[in-house]
Amino acid sequence: MQQTSTQFDMIAYLYGEATPAQVRATENAIAADPVVRRELTELVEAQASLPKVAFSAPRRLMRALRNYASGPDLQLSL
Numbered sequence: 738m739q740q741t742s743t744q745f746d747m748i749a750y751l752y753g754e755a756t757p758a759q760v761r762a763t764e765n766a767i768a769a770d771p772v773v774r775r776e777l778t779e780l781v782e783a784q785a786s787l788p789k790v791a792f793s794a795p796r797r798l799m800r801a802l803r804n805y806a807s808g809p810d811l812q813l814s815l
Contacts, residue, residue, distance in 0.1 A: 744776065744780075746759050746762065746763050747763060747773075747776060747777050747780055748780060750763040750764075750777075751777070751780055751781065751784060
């Protein structure tokens, strides 16, 4: 069977970052090909085994990023 869904597509699908066209293509591939289903299962298992981390940036860094993003003439100064 011709592969229509890449591992990149499946990762984007898994993380909810796929475009609507990628979602349709990935779901069609999952429905049609047991190898693709197994690969997705393995990706889901791998994702579940990753440690859960919370990102907490220092307030000073977040303030600097907001200031930088609010205008092109501002410089990021830490």
